[in-house]
Amino acid sequence: MAKAHFIESRYQHAEAILNQLILKNQKDPNIFHMLGTIYYDKGKFNKAIRSFKRALEIDPAFTDASVGLSIILNDLGKYEEGKKVFDEAKTMLNSKGDGDPYVEEKLAIKHDELGELYFQYKRYSEAMEQFYKALTLSARKPELTMKLVECRIKKEEYTEATKLLKDLLRQYPDYLAGRLKLGMLYYDSQQVPEAIEQWESVLEKDPNNVTAKDYLKLAHAVEVTSHSDVLSESPSMEL
Template sequence: MAYSDYQELIAVARENFIAGKYSTAEPLLTQLLLTNAREPEIYQMLATIFYDQGKFNKAIKTFKRALEIDPNYTDASIGLSIILNDLGRYDEGKTIFVEAQDLLSKKKSKMDPFVQDKIAKKHLELASLYFQYFDYKEAIDQYYKALALSTKKEDIVIKIAESQVKLDHADKAIKELKKYISEYPQAIGARLKLGIIYYNANRIIEATEQWEQILARDPNHKEAKSFITMAEKAGVTELGV
């Protein structure tokens, strides 16, 4: 299919890229490159496609080309930082990501939700890495940054609580979970975790209350039933957090 002009070709390529139709978008983007295009978006989309295909070196080169054209093009920075992190080049990826985040924070307009999700994902990746290497304070810092951007807040709050417990700050973990539950009483995962932390602090009645609250909302919740049964048995002293 022939396209009447350059802008129409970009629009069609973008539409297919957003729809995930990479096999259609790729030749259109390649055609645009033949015109000596200097829009960083074209290189960013093409680099993302290369990354999806497992062509990591080609993706890195193309992301960097987008940044050569516009060093402030944050979509390319974020994409590049993610692929470097996947390749184990953590320090390099983190540096690029932090620079991109700083640029985004300086923008007065509201951040695009899609960009917010990508940044939150990156913070979670870094938090998991810190947690894996027992640097719980840094993990918590990254979890809080993800919490400010992500829509999946309950999972992150639970991760923060788990990290606080690792630092022997059960009181802070409890405070974090209680605050979230006060805002979202239906948060079953947070209640389950709060009950476990209470139990391990020998606050059995408070632990049982949390699990009973879960059963009041979901009478067939297996974990809540199991924990209540365990709490009633002699000799059970600690549950895994």
Template sequence: MVEDKTSDLINEAQELFENGKYNQAESILNQLILRNHKEPLIFHMLGTIYYDRGRFNKAVRAFKRALEIDPGFTDASVGLSIILNDLGRYEEGKQIFEDAHARLEKKKQNSDPYINEKFALKHDELGELYFQNKRFNEALEQFYKAKQLSNRKAEISLKIVECYRKLGIDQKAIRELERIIKEFPTFESARLKLAKIFQERGQIHLARKLWEEVLDINPENSSAKKLLQTVKNDTQVELS
């Protein structure tokens, strides 16, 4: 299936990268870019690979592309700053680093949540428009930008999950949902969505555990009640 193949490519590239097998990782990452995948991590990994090989100009372009997609991607900012310093572009490297530091500081402060939310809403609306027109990579890029600015991070993260699912990258969707659950443990929708993926994959024991967790949070959640009861009924039929 196309979905499984794409998911396998993403997982394989990241595993190869983490194990230092850069030649093989680069080949897969370039395939993903040709398929128009716009995830900052892809460009960050490529930037690191190019830097390791001394291909500094290509590394600069890759890190800059990662930052265009997600300006808050601190690892890409640090990587870009280091390369610019190596190239003797000290002032530019210093500025990149200071900008990254300023973003981190800004997160700690109450800058202007109203203005940030207005920008986030525009990115969110554009993401929805791309999504409705089945341009899922562009939608993913906009939702990342919206999440960076918005206080509605859990809600927007679910839209990122839907993009990954439409792109056939279920492993990324699963990891994003697990991250949401960790950051927002009482957010029932994330557990329900993750349970749905497990149910579709036939991993009923994992789905069941999540439905039970939802009911621990909210005993009146009708969706979790219904799905859990359906599974129990199916189990009883099999045993009879």
């Protein structure tokens, strides 16, 4: 019952039931994880920290609780402490199944979540470190590469961002989101013909792609304007 209320975000009802379970000396880490999440949502950070720590005392490899605790610590500016909590949980989980694809994907998800957290706080180098770690463990290469591209763009490392996308598209030529982004990088660097090539390639595979159509209209308008400027600057022929 508590979990159903929790999933539906009926936190007041869930909190009451969860506290009753604790009074009955229930030692399920999920109880404390849900309570920690509820307290975090209410801004009761100290109670949330205690709840997540209690969940980890019961199950040190409970990565959902470790990520929750990491998020709070990062919110409070305790970045190194938050990273330490996550790394300890990762080590525990990794020891359960070295080379197990399920475990590796679960680890990748946690690196991904931590990377998102660093990105949110504009700590792009740390975010990239986490996304690269996730990339070595996960089969979600296109999705994670796009996150690395966004980090590179935020750091104004456009050449590196372009290289990441070109490498990705060599392996996944039909990944349209990557082509759209590569086209935009070309466009922003005033390489309009290269941008048009990418967006036209998207339309070949998906003729109804609205984003590609909008980008192409913009690019063609720029081309027409540039051509008109060249003509207006050309010397007129005297008879």
